[in-house]
Amino acid sequence: MAEWIEGIVVDNIHWTDNLFTLKIDAGVASFNAGQFTSLALDIDGERIARPYSFLSAPGSQPLEFFFYTATDGVLSNELVALTPGDSVYVKNQANGFFTLQEIPECEEMWMIGTGTGIAPFLSMLATEEPWQRFKKVVLVYATRTAQDRRYQTMIEQFKIDRGDQFLFQSFVSREAATNALPGRIPAALESGKLEANVGLELDTERSHFMLCGNPDMVSEVTELLKARGFRKNRRRTPGHITAENYW
Ligand SMILES: Cc1cc2nc3c(=O)[nH]c(=O)nc-3n(C[C@H](O)[C@H](O)[C@H](O)COP(=O)(O)OP(=O)(O)OC[C@H]3O[C@@H](n4cnc5c(N)ncnc54)[C@H](O)[C@@H]3O)c2cc1C
Incomplete structure (x- = not known):
């Protein structure tokens, strides 16, 4: 069984009423980009853990995690209150x-997240792998409001560093916002x-899709892509759609 280690909070950035980032010093075992760990706190005598x-x-320290404070969420409402120096299990x-x-091998990677x-x-x-493997990398980022659209400086830096190889499309669903498509993905x-806005057509020979976040987005996009001939990516039967549901 994987063991818990004690992490120390270095920073807690409150971006909005319900979005925050924790930076945590913890000497965890090496991981691959895209993987998750579990964080936990002892609440009322019980260890409450979530992925x-x-x-x-x-390889970079401190570890960084980006959170939504779920309505009545048991753990996220405790994590949001942590301050530098506090302990958290990792x-x-x-x-x-x-x-x-x-x-599998492909030319154009669509990374779609809510x-x-x-x-x-x-x-x-932030690793070299996508830039070495794919001709184009498209990052699609959907939020409710423009304020919820965080990490813009990092995304701008990818544009500066990677030029035409990197394409970014923001969606804002609950208000009109600059540089964003309205509505949902x-x-x-x-x-x-x-496709029209990004300037890249989907193609079963070239495209792969990684979907992450809201399970409704994941299932709806998966169904739409399947209708266009794309298949789920499985180890035994490589395909085009790789997904992670957050709940
Ligand atoms: C593989 C994996 C990776 C995850 N990575 C992250 C992450 O990086 N950041 C993060 O904030 N959460 C992430 N989650 C979700 C996280 O594990 C918890 O579910 C979340 O923090 C709520 O826990 P809680 O105890 O506060 O709420 P609970 O009392 O467990 O309530 C869960 C409810 O909160 C809502 N919810 C959960 N997560 C989110 C979310 N991210 N955005 C909007 N609504 C949500 C859903 O309605 C869900 O039913 C991930 C989940 C999985 C399975």
Whole structure:
């Protein structure tokens, strides 16, 4: 069984009323970008643990995680209150197959995330692997409001560093926002707006999709892609769609 180690909170950045980032010093075992670990606190005498994707790149310290404070959420409402110097349990061993190692050869990688589901992609993009493997990397990031759209400086830096190899498309669903498509990802995929705006056509020979976050987005996008001839990616039968549901 994976063991717990004690991490020390270095920073807690409150971005909005319900989004925050924890930076944690913890000497965890090495992990692959896209994997998750578990964080835990002892609450009323019980160890409450939940999985969280690494946002920071493998090998970098402190570890970084991006959180949504779930309404009545048991653990997230305790994590949000942590301050520098506080302890938090971190599972030493990372888990998960939502990694670039699981992706078959392809030319164009679409990384599609909602809310905090952007985290594993930021970890992957901070490594060299996607830039060495794919001709184009498209990051699609859907949030409710423009304020919820975090990590813009990091995303801008990818644009500066990678030029035309990197394409970014923001979606903001609950208000009009600059540099964003309105509404939700599945609707824009169905109407052709997503491809038109990004300037890249989906193609079963070239494209792969990694989907992360809200399970409704994941299932709706998966169904739309299947209708266009894309298949789920499985180890035994490689395909085009690799997904991680956050709940
Ligand atoms: C593989 C994996 C990786 C994950 N990585 C992250 C991460 O990097 N950041 C993160 O914030 N959460 C992540 N989660 C979700 C996380 O594990 C918890 O479910 C979440 O923090 C809520 O826990 P809680 O105890 O506060 O709420 P609970 O009392 O357990 O309530 C859970 C409910 O909260 C809502 N919810 C859970 N997660 C989210 C979310 N991210 N955004 C919006 N609503 C949500 C859902 O309605 C869910 O039913 C991940 C989940 C999985 C399975």
